[in-house]
Amino acid sequence: MNWNCALTEERLSDYLEGALAPAEREACAVHAAECAGCAEILSRVGELVGQMHALEPLLEPAFLSRRITRGTLGARAERHELAGIGGWLNLIWQPRFAMGIAMVAATFVILAHTAGLRLSSLKPSGLNPFNVAREANRQAHLTYARGEKFVNDLRVVYEIRAVLAAPPPAPSGQQNQAAPAPSGAPPSAPDTQERSSRELQRDAITRKATNNLHWAMLDPAFDKFALLPANRRPL
Amino acid sequence: MRRHTRRVYNLCYRFTGNAASxxxxxxxxxLRVYRTIGSYEPNYGSFATWLTSVTRNLLVDHYRRTRCDRLTDSIDDAPQAAEVHSADRTPHQKAEAMELSAQVQAGLAKLSPELREAVILRDLQGMEYAEIRKVLQVPEGTVKSRINRGRIELARILQEMGVRAD
Known part of the structure; x- marks a missing residue:
C-alpha cells in the first residue's frame, strides 16, 4: 500500500487511536521511517494528545452552582438545597476550608485550656465573658505564683546546702596551737586521714539533709523558712 | 445540575480562556437549558451531549458578539481558572500540570474557533466522534479532519512557544 504525507494528516487520529488496519499501520510506519516531517508529526502530536488526556479538569468557582440555582430555580430552591446537611457540607467540605476550620478549632482548644476551661466542669455560667475573664486572670496569677514559689524553694535549698557545706569553725585553743605549716611542707598522714574522714562525714550529712528536705517540701504544711538561721528568716 | 456544572464550565473556559466569561x-x-428543556428529545442522544450542544451554540454566539473586544484584549490579562488535582500528585507534578494546562490554553487561543472546539471536545472533554458530530452538526469525516488539523496546528504552536514534550 502506498502511503504519503497527505494520508498521514488525514488518518492521524486513526493512527494514534489504533484504529488503522494492520496493513495501513505498517504502510504508515514505513513512510514515517523515510519521511522526517511525518515522523515528527506522529511523535509530537502523540505526545500532545497524551498530555491533554492527562490534564485534570478545571475547578469551577465555589459558588457557581448556587449562582446557577438562584438564576434558574430561584432563591426558594436555593434555600431548599442548602437546608439539608449535605448542602452545607458540600460548601464547607473543601480542603482549604476544612484545614482553616481545623486550625481555628485547635486555637480555641489551646486558648480554652490556657484560660482554665474544662469541658468536664463546664457550666452555662462558665461561658459568661466576665467569668471567663476572671478565670483567665486567676489562672495567670496562679501560674505566676507557682513559678515564684518554685524559684524561692530552689533558693532556700541552695542556701541550706551552702550553710551545711561550710567548714565548722575551729576551736579557739586549737587555732593557737596549730601553727601554720612551713610553705611547701606536705601534711602529715594522720592529718590527711582525719580531714578526709571529716569531709566524707560532712558530705554524707549534706546529702541526707538535702534528701530529707526534698521529701519535706512535698508536704503542703512545710515551712521552708524554719530551716534557716533565726536572723535570716523573713519577718 | 451540579454534576454537569464542571463539564460546562470547563468547556466555556477552554474555549474563551477567561474565567469570568x-x-x-x-x-x-x-438558564437556556431551563427555558428550553422541553425541546430535549432522547432520540437526540444523551443529556450530556445535548447540554454540550447548547453550550457550543452559546459559545459561538459569544464568539461572534465579542469579536471586536478580543482584538484589543490580551489573553495574559484574563483571569485564570484553578485546576482540580488528584491527591496522589506531588507538588512538583501539580506545578508542572498547571504550567502545561496554561500552555495548552494559550495554544488553543491561537487556533481558529472551528479547530479549537473540535480539539476541546475530543481531547479535553473526551467525547466520541459520533457525539461531536451531533454537537457540531457536521459529518463525522469533517469532525475527524478538524481534529487532525487542530492537533497538528496546536502541536506546531506549542513547539513555537518552546514547550517541550516530556
Whole structure:
C-alpha cells in the first residue's frame, strides 16, 4: 500500500487511536521511517494528545452552582438545597476550608485550656465573658505564683546546702596551737586521714539533709523558712 | 445540575480562556437549558451531549458578539481558572500540570474557533466522534479532519512557544 504525507494528516487520529488496519499501520510506519516531517508529526502530536488526556479538569468557582440555582430555580430552591446537611457540607467540605476550620478549632482548644476551661466542669455560667475573664486572670496569677514559689524553694535549698557545706569553725585553743605549716611542707598522714574522714562525714550529712528536705517540701504544711538561721528568716 | 456544572464550565473556559466569561456563560447555559428543556428529545442522544450542544451554540454566539473586544484584549490579562488535582500528585507534578494546562490554553487561543472546539471536545472533554458530530452538526469525516488539523496546528504552536514534550 502506498502511503504519503497527505494520508498521514488525514488518518492521524486513526493512527494514534489504533484504529488503522494492520496493513495501513505498517504502510504508515514505513513512510514515517523515510519521511522526517511525518515522523515528527506522529511523535509530537502523540505526545500532545497524551498530555491533554492527562490534564485534570478545571475547578469551577465555589459558588457557581448556587449562582446557577438562584438564576434558574430561584432563591426558594436555593434555600431548599442548602437546608439539608449535605448542602452545607458540600460548601464547607473543601480542603482549604476544612484545614482553616481545623486550625481555628485547635486555637480555641489551646486558648480554652490556657484560660482554665474544662469541658468536664463546664457550666452555662462558665461561658459568661466576665467569668471567663476572671478565670483567665486567676489562672495567670496562679501560674505566676507557682513559678515564684518554685524559684524561692530552689533558693532556700541552695542556701541550706551552702550553710551545711561550710567548714565548722575551729576551736579557739586549737587555732593557737596549730601553727601554720612551713610553705611547701606536705601534711602529715594522720592529718590527711582525719580531714578526709571529716569531709566524707560532712558530705554524707549534706546529702541526707538535702534528701530529707526534698521529701519535706512535698508536704503542703512545710515551712521552708524554719530551716534557716533565726536572723535570716523573713519577718 | 451540579454534576454537569464542571463539564460546562470547563468547556466555556477552554474555549474563551477567561474565567469570568466562563462563569457568566455557564450560568447562561443553564438558564437556556431551563427555558428550553422541553425541546430535549432522547432520540437526540444523551443529556450530556445535548447540554454540550447548547453550550457550543452559546459559545459561538459569544464568539461572534465579542469579536471586536478580543482584538484589543490580551489573553495574559484574563483571569485564570484553578485546576482540580488528584491527591496522589506531588507538588512538583501539580506545578508542572498547571504550567502545561496554561500552555495548552494559550495554544488553543491561537487556533481558529472551528479547530479549537473540535480539539476541546475530543481531547479535553473526551467525547466520541459520533457525539461531536451531533454537537457540531457536521459529518463525522469533517469532525475527524478538524481534529487532525487542530492537533497538528496546536502541536506546531506549542513547539513555537518552546514547550517541550516530556
Amino acid at each position: 466562563a462563569e457568566d456563560l455557564s450560568q447562561e447555559v443553564f
